[in-house]
Amino acid sequence: xPATKTSKSxxxxxLFFMLVTASTLVAQNPDSVKLRQIYDFYxxxxxxxxxxxxxxxxxxxRLSGSPxxxxxxxxxxxxxxxxxxxxxxxxxxxxxxxxxxxxEKCVLSSTKLKLTKTLNCVALGSSVGTGxxxxxxxxxxVNSFEELEKLGEKEIKGKIVFxxxxxxxxKIRPGNAYGEAVKYRSKGASQAAKYGAVASLLRSxxxxxxxxxxxxxxxxxxSISKTKIPSLAISYVAADVLHGSLAADKTLExxxxxxxxxxxxxxxxxxxxxxxxxxxxxxxxxxxxxxxxWDNGKGAHDDGTGVVQSIELLAAFKQMGIRPKxxxxxxxxxxxxxxxxxxxxxxxxxxxxxxxxxxxLETDAGGYTPRAFGVDTLNGLYKMVVGxxxxxxxxxxxKIQKEGGGxxxxxxxxxxxxxxxxxxDTQRYFDIHHTAADTFDKVNKxxxxxxxxxxxxxxxxxxxxxxx
Amino acid sequence: xPATKTSKSxxxxxLFFMLVTASTLVAQNPDSVKLRQIYDFYxxxxxxxxxxxxxxxxxxxRLSGSPxxxxxxxxxxxxxxxxxxxxxxxxxxxxxxxxxxxxEKCVLSSTKLKLTKTLNCVALGSSVGTGxxxxxxxxxxVNSFEELEKLGEKEIKGKIVFxxxxxxxxKIRPGNAYGEAVKYRSKGASQAAKYGAVASLLRSxxxxxxxxxxxxxxxxxxSISKTKIPSLAISYVAADVLHGSLAADKTLExxxxxxxxxxxxxxxxxxxxxxxxxxxxxxxxxxxxxxxxWDNGKGAHDDGTGVVQSIELLAAFKQMGIRPKxxxxxxxxxxxxxxxxxxxxxxxxxxxxxxxxxxxLETDAGGYTPRAFGVDTLNGLYKMVVGxxxxxxxxxxxKIQKEGGGxxxxxxxxxxxxxxxxxxDTQRYFDIHHTAADTFDKVNKxxxxxxxxxxxxxxxxxxxxxxx
Numbered sequence: 029x030p031a032t033k034t035s036k037s038x039x040x041x042x043l044f045f046m047l048v049t050a051s052t053l054v055a056q057n058p059d060s061v062k063l064r065q066i067y068d069f070y071x072x073x074x075x076x077x078x079x080x081x082x083x084x085x086x087x088x089x090r091l092s093g094s095p096x097x098x099x100x101x102x103x104x105x106x107x108x109x110x111x112x113x114x115x116x117x118x119x120x121x122x123x124x125x126x127x128x129x130x131x132e133k134c135v136l137s138s139t140k141l142k143l144t145k146t147l148n149c150v151a152l153g154s155s156v157g158t159g160x161x162x163x164x165x166x167x168x169x170v171n172s173f174e175e176l177e178k179l180g181e182k183e184i185k186g187k188i189v190f191x192x193x194x195x196x197x198x199k200i201r202p203g204n205a206y207g208e209a210v211k212y213r214s215k216g217a218s219q220a221a222k223y224g225a226v227a228s229l230l231r232s233x234x235x236x237x238x239x240x241x242x243x244x245x246x247x248x249x250x251s252i253s254k255t256k257i258p259s260l261a262i263s264y265v266a267a268d269v270l271h272g273s274l275a276a277d278k279t280l281e282x283x284x285x286x287x288x289x290x291x292x293x294x295x296x297x298x299x300x301x302x303x304x305x306x307x308x309x310x311x312x313x314x315x316x317x318x319x320x321x322w323d324n325g326k327g328a329h330d331d332g333t334g335v336v337q338s339i340e341l342l343a344a345f346k347q348m349g350i351r352p353k354x355x356x357x358x359x360x361x362x363x364x365x366x367x368x369x370x371x372x373x374x375x376x377x378x379x380x381x382x383x384x385x386x387x388x389l390e391t392d393a394g395g396y397t398p399r400a401f402g403v404d405t406l407n408g409l410y411k412m413v414v415g416x417x418x419x420x421x422x423x424x425x426x427k428i429q430k431e432g433g434g435x436x437x438x439x440x441x442x443x444x445x446x447x448x449x450x451x452x453d454t455q456r457y458f459d460i461h462h463t464a465a466d467t468f469d470k471v472n473k474x475x476x477x478x479x480x481x482x483x484x485x486x487x488x489x490x491x492x493x494x495x496x
Numbered sequence: 497x498p499a500t501k502t503s504k505s506x507x508x509x510x511l512f513f514m515l516v517t518a519s520t521l522v523a524q525n526p527d528s529v530k531l532r533q534i535y536d537f538y539x540x541x542x543x544x545x546x547x548x549x550x551x552x553x554x555x556x557x558r559l560s561g562s563p564x565x566x567x568x569x570x571x572x573x574x575x576x577x578x579x580x581x582x583x584x585x586x587x588x589x590x591x592x593x594x595x596x597x598x599x600e601k602c603v604l605s606s607t608k609l610k611l612t613k614t615l616n617c618v619a620l621g622s623s624v625g626t627g628x629x630x631x632x633x634x635x636x637x638v639n640s641f642e643e644l645e646k647l648g649e650k651e652i653k654g655k656i657v658f659x660x661x662x663x664x665x666x667k668i669r670p671g672n673a674y675g676e677a678v679k680y681r682s683k684g685a686s687q688a689a690k691y692g693a694v695a696s697l698l699r700s701x702x703x704x705x706x707x708x709x710x711x712x713x714x715x716x717x718x719s720i721s722k723t724k725i726p727s728l729a730i731s732y733v734a735a736d737v738l739h740g741s742l743a744a745d746k747t748l749e750x751x752x753x754x755x756x757x758x759x760x761x762x763x764x765x766x767x768x769x770x771x772x773x774x775x776x777x778x779x780x781x782x783x784x785x786x787x788x789x790w791d792n793g794k795g796a797h798d799d800g801t802g803v804v805q806s807i808e809l810l811a812a813f814k815q816m817g818i819r820p821k822x823x824x825x826x827x828x829x830x831x832x833x834x835x836x837x838x839x840x841x842x843x844x845x846x847x848x849x850x851x852x853x854x855x856x857l858e859t860d861a862g863g864y865t866p867r868a869f870g871v872d873t874l875n876g877l878y879k880m881v882v883g884x885x886x887x888x889x890x891x892x893x894x895k896i897q898k899e900g901g902g903x904x905x906x907x908x909x910x911x912x913x914x915x916x917x918x919x920x921d922t923q924r925y926f927d928i929h930h931t932a933a934d935t936f937d938k939v940n941k942x943x944x945x946x947x948x949x950x951x952x953x954x955x956x957x958x959x960x961x962x963x964x
Contacts, residue, residue: 067666067668068666071665071666072665072666197539197540197942198535198536198539198540200535200890200891200892200946202942235942236941397865397921397923399892399894422668423668424668424867424921426867426894426895427894453865453892453921455865455940455942455943455946456940456943459940472923472924472927473704474665474670474703474923475923475924478668478923
């Protein structure tokens with residue numbers, strides 16, 4: 029669209045776009061006027077996008093314990109002050125220090141098929157390495173833990189287990205498909221080791237049929253097996269190749285080589301920027317994302333966007349001259365990806381300092397166009413937020429759903445803090461999740477700002493209307 | 497997200513994604529069961545994506561009158577039969593035949609600044625060409641027609657007018673920003689010619705600050721000026737360069753060279769695939785998109801996606817064994833971009849054949865995640881569709897809005913046919929609209945399929961519940 033040769037079709041086009049948005053003409057109550065001002069700030073003056081550019085392109089991959097993660101801590105502190113924080117707190121936490129080492133290898137070889145083929149792969153986070161000698165073994169393919177169990181030690185011992193598990197594409201939200209499949213990433217190695225496997229391979233956790241391998245954390249569950257075997261993900265396309273090759277030659281072999289190492293826990297920090305409340309400085313409302321990300325990518329959508337959206341909250345209040353009654357915080361949590369040390373440390377700090385948290389919001393589902401908030405029913409929070417539905421409707425936030433939160437704020441939630449999850453449109457999220465393709469160019473400036481605006485507007489209203 | 501080292505956070509993550517979607521558990525009435533089946537078809541078996549791949553990558557740019565447009569007609573006929581059409585009708589129409597010719601040039605030169613710089617540009621559709629001699633002239637920058645009028649012939653005569661008009665980024669829907677700015681594309685040349693300008697340049701109609709020039713149709717309005725001057729768009733970045741250079745040197749010159757020609761109207765076709773109704777074969781419900789697209793890109797989102805979504809409607813009915821009571825049509829309209837000859841021909845064909853159209857839907861806002869339907873209130877259509885709101889809510893269609901349609905079906909609408917516009921998330925649409933970057937890789941498979949599923953589900957319900 030649209031034609032403009034005939035004025036007819038020009039008018040038609042403009043009408044289409046304008047009429048369907050007639051609902052934006054909300055009655056001019058003070059809250060709707062303020063929300064319009066807040067969105068204007070985010071869409072024309074915010075630094076979300078340029079901040080993200082710096083974090084992603086100048087610092088890059090920033091796994092807990094890495095030098096990049098520490099650079100990110102220093103950057104976040106500076107960015108929060110620049111945004112207008114009254115104070116920035118560094119909250120210490122000890123984080124796992126896992127290092128990938130040299131690039132992984134995964135090579136399929138079949139004498140019968142006269143085939144030698146390198147498969148795109150990535151070691152899973154927390155996995156042990158194979159060392160320089162690597163591991164070469166036959167492969168046994170399974171679609172489930174049930175199938176693995178049926179095969180048993182007789183079929184599995186000495187082999188590499190290949191979990192060929194797909195996302196259920198009929199799930200409307202890819203996160204639900206991920207939720208079902210991710211146990212093969214987290215527990216697959218221990219389950220395979222239980223039957224004597226020497227390594228485990230996994231079809232990447234993704235919605236899309238491409239050649240990018242997706243990492244993510246795994247953990248060795250000693251209640252299942254005391255043996256730690258190397259664990260890798262191969263790309264969707266590589267998994268297709270392996271599946272097809274196994275159908276033609278069950279005796280083919282895979283060589284894997286990984287150089288992962290786990291060092292002693294390292295010192296790191298959450299970065300907490302604050303605008304101190306004028307009336308109740310010891311009561312807090314926060315928005316947070318996580319500063320760490322996987323090392324194979326640059327952590328743009330996961331979760332650079334959540335960090336910069338949270339930081340921008342400080343800028344919105346400061347630059348618009350909004351003095352909050354309660355203290356407003358932007359939190360860049362450390363170590364969401366492989367330990368949750370930051371979320372734990374934040375909750376402990378809050379407890380130790382007798383901080384009262386009114387609400388905590390997490391943005392960790394990508395910097396895409398907003399769609400919804402998921403809101404805890406605790407303390408009447410949901411009831412209050414759902415009452416603002418019509419205020420948000422012009423801004424693409426069409427649903428206020430019950431229950432929500434995020435990994436980092438889950439520790440706070442346990443102590444009774446009502447939590448909120450920001451939900452953008454997540455169709456593209458798992459295409460790039462935990463891959464080298466999670467880069468700055470995947471983020472759309474307006475989508476990022478509209479999400480940040482929704483968060484800013486919600487926290488403005490929460491501050492205004494507490495106590496409810 | 498998400499960590500999985502601690503089972504705590506895994507669970508937290510899964511809960512976040514699952515709880516917020518608890519609303520998907522709609523009571524199992526027959527319609528919700530059928531909608532689930534329809535979406536399952538679209539998400540696992542549809543050919544939307546592979547069809548789009550062919551149309552965009554094997555045929556490519558397909559402006560009305562071009563050999564590619566005729567290839568697209570033949571392809572659409574074949575694709576509709578393959579999808580399961582009972583019959584495919586080619587509806588003749590005469591279309592404008594404008595040809596861009598050799599690549600355009602736009603070169604800025606300033607003696608004062610010691611600067612010679614090529615600016616990325618594209619001739620606007622329907623524009624006359626400069627010919628091989630090109631045009632070199634000084635430039636006068638304006639921000640509005642009002643400013644142009646104030647400057648008058650004295651300041652404008654012999655110069656190139658540069659419309660430096662930005663999108664209003666505070667508009668939540670970029671389509672509204674486009675709707676406000678597009679008059680400078682359509683009427684800018686005639687308005688400039690009125691005061692003696694020799695050519696007109698336009699800041700590209702876009703949400704994004706990049707170096708892609710955006711074409712689109714213009715028209716010479718002889719009620720404004722009888723003189724036809726060449727008209728081009730320059731990229732957002734090029735517009736910045738020109739604006740900045742003009743601030744430093746008002747005497748700089750621009751050389752433009754375009755080779756556009758307009759030939760006599762050419763014969764072409766709408767492609768109309770039909771599954772004939774079992775009860776009321778002469779009553780029709782249609783979904784359409786437009787087959788033509790600009791020649792500088794490949795027309796993926798504009799409007800290859802609308803065409804393949806419409807074709808897939810036939811496949812869904814056929815492969816799921818749904819026999820419609822009324823005749824269901826997929827329409828690939830010709831010439832939406834620069835004339836609307838196809839939409840006009842379709843309405844005339846309907847009248848000449850005494851076809852009764854119950855409803856017409858257009859999908860021409862990109863193949864992005866669905867958000868809404870815009871539905872005419874005519875004949876009670878809106879009232880019926882809004883009653884299905886809860887059926888669509890699990891599938892990301894959160895709004896049923898009043899009024900809607902599209903350019904191609906606007907002629908039908910004038911004759912009293914109630915129309916529907918499919919509204920996806922359009923934040924990214926104007927980033928690539930009418931550019932070389934409107935390519936297959938910009939389309940996400942799931943987003944495309946979810947949109948198609950929404951259209952298929954709506955037309956299933958319309959067929960089932962008519963007459964209302």
